[in-house]
Amino acid sequence: MRIELVAHTPDLEALVAVSMLTTTSGAQPSTLHERLLANPERIHDVVSRLEVQHGNVLEHNRLVWLVEATGDEVLDVMLDTRVLLFTRLDGGRWLMSGNLRAIAEYAEQKDTEFARGLVDSVKDAAPTIHASLRRRTG
């Protein structure tokens, strides 16, 4: 299977940080978002504190991959997780999407090349979370 991340929610880790702070802060989410975008170090600090088992804060994003795979390979992934969405484009080309929580949970359950590829594909989009997932999944 070959995967390539082709689109994702911009400023993804800022949204993770907004989500984390919204539950415990009296500030409005849009205010938190503006403040965080102006302060990337703060985003890194907040996201570094994330406990991955509190997964709902990882759901405010969408990542989209182009996947080259056989039907059986895709079926295996679909049977393993219900939260990655597939659309068949043509022949062995698929569009797959999900959020960071889907990736985190899949990578925790599966030690496969596909799972490692998924985690590595978010290295640029979500560097702090990528590092955390790499530490947890090896």
Next chain:
Amino acid sequence: MKAKLLSYTPLAPLKEATGVLDARILLPHLGYTFAVERISRACSHQLVRHRVASFSQQSQRYITVRRLQERVVTPPSVEKAGGDEFKELVKEAGEAYQRLVDRGVPKEDARFVLPNAAETSLLMTMDGRSLLHFLGLRLCNRAQWEIRALADEMLGEARKAEPEVFNAAGPYCYQLGYCPEGRFTCGRMREAVDRYKA
């Protein structure tokens, strides 16, 4: 009340990467994250019925409610009826909450006296197809006034961001060209369609 589209997966790069030009095929793969601010807890209860969305809501377990009287949503019908009983009850609830917190009752327990009118804010993320469905239902004349006003704000934000997709969004009568409410129809489809015409 305010709804702001904080971020979304843009359609254009996806079209380019896949060669798929029909936005309806790509819609389930797109994500939209809104900041929804200063709605009532009554409204947020309705929102979370949309199970395919993700929510992060201000927690009354952790955030102390101060000046409750200034942080409630008052329905227009209550205002119109004078609203004195409503204001009095909110005042009493706020004072009771504060007394309980002052006596050492945890916020997660003191909040049991707070009304549905108490304001809340949250982050909400939906995929494009679910967002179209949400707008179809909640922009309907039969929807409750607060969630309809919220859906109106969200539609405005979505149309600004992705007009190609969301100019076709509106109540289901606008999206479908007929009213799917059957015998519950409001009978004002023409008015609704005109209102949402892009």
